[in-house]
Amino acid sequence: MTQPQETIEVWSLEGRFQHLLHSPRGEVEGAMIDVDGVPAQFTFGKQDERAARAFEALRPGQALVVEGTVAAPPRHGEAAHEVYALERLVSIDGEPAAPDEAVRRAEGRVARIHHARHGEPNGVVLDSGDFVHMRPDGFAALPLQPGDAVEASGPARPLRGAPGHVIEARTVNGQALPTTTHG
Numbered sequence: 001m002t003q004p005q006e007t008i009e010v011w012s013l014e015g016r017f018q019h020l021l022h023s024p025r026g027e028v029e030g031a032m033i034d035v036d037g038v039p040a041q042f043t044f045g046k047q048d049e050r051a052a053r054a055f056e057a058l059r060p061g062q063a064l065v066v067e068g069t070v071a072a073p074p075r076h077g078e079a080a081h082e083v084y085a086l087e088r089l090v091s092i093d094g095e096p097a098a099p100d101e102a103v104r105r106a107e108g109r110v111a112r113i114h115h116a117r118h119g120e121p122n123g124v125v126l127d128s129g130d131f132v133h134m135r136p137d138g139f140a141a142l143p144l145q146p147g148d149a150v151e152a153s154g155p156a157r158p159l160r161g162a163p164g165h166v167i168e169a170r171t172v173n174g175q176a177l178p179t180t181t182h183g
Contacts, residue, residue, distance in 0.1 A: 010087050012067045013040055017058045028052040030086075033064055039081040042068050054089050054097065057104050057156050057165055065090040095153065104156035106130040106167050110148045113139075126150060129164030138169065138177035149173075 015035035021043070023029045029052075030043035044051040058064075068084030089097040093105060108126030116122040116136065123133040124144050132152045134142070144150060154170040169177055 010067050010069055011084060012065060012090065013084075014063070014065050015040060017055075017060060017062045017064050019060060020055060028056060031055045031058075033066060041079075041081060041083045042066055042086045043071065043083060044086040051086055051089070053157060056158060058092065063091075063093050093153075104165055104167055105151065105153045106132055106156075106165070107151045108149075110144050110146050110150060112146060113144070123169070124150060126164075129159070129162065130156075131159060131164065131166045132169050132172065133166055134169045134172060134177055138172070141177065142172055142175060144172075 013033065013035050015033040018032040018034050018039070020028050021030035021032060021041065030041055033040050033042065066084075066089055067087040069087060071083040071085050073079065091097055106126060106128065108128040108130065110124045111127045112125050113121050114123040114125050114131060114133070120136040121139045121143075122136050123131060123139060125131050132150060150172060151174070152167055152169045152172045154168045156165040156167045158165055171177065
């Protein structure tokens with residue numbers, strides 16, 4: 001005789017990112033979101049670097065849709081709020097979250113023009129430290145100069161060896177960019 005399978009219910013919550021949660025070793029192990037004034041904690045495993053990267057790229061107040069399963073109750077007493085095991089980050093600020101990269105918005109002023117290996121301008125570095133990668137054809141379509149205001153969004157990941165993120169720009173200052181040429 002076979003045992004019936006237990007059904008695990010996945011919850012989808014919409015709220016605002018509050019802050020990261022860290023382990024005693026300093027690793028990101030979860031995040032707090034505010035769901036209409038009610039705190040909800042999402043945790044993920046130590047080996048889930050993809051989730052850690054996605055949440056590290058967020059700013060407090062960003063709108064999120066997050067899916068998770070209700071975590072087992074703590075061994076000692078009651079939790080102060082509901083705790084979920086992260087299943088996936090669905091969207092950020094109304095845009096679908098890329099599977100391996102968080103969608104991020106970057107704002108600031110152009111600190112300098114960035115050039116590809118072959119010397120062609122392919123984006124800008126903002127005064128925030130973020131690198132907005134536009135590809136050469138995207139930069140040519142929207143030539144920016146130092147001091148220009150920029151608002152960009154697209155999949156992002158942390159820069160290595162520098163503060164900030166690299167944003168694969170899908171939009172810059174409200175304009176969609178071409179995505180076919182590399183550089």
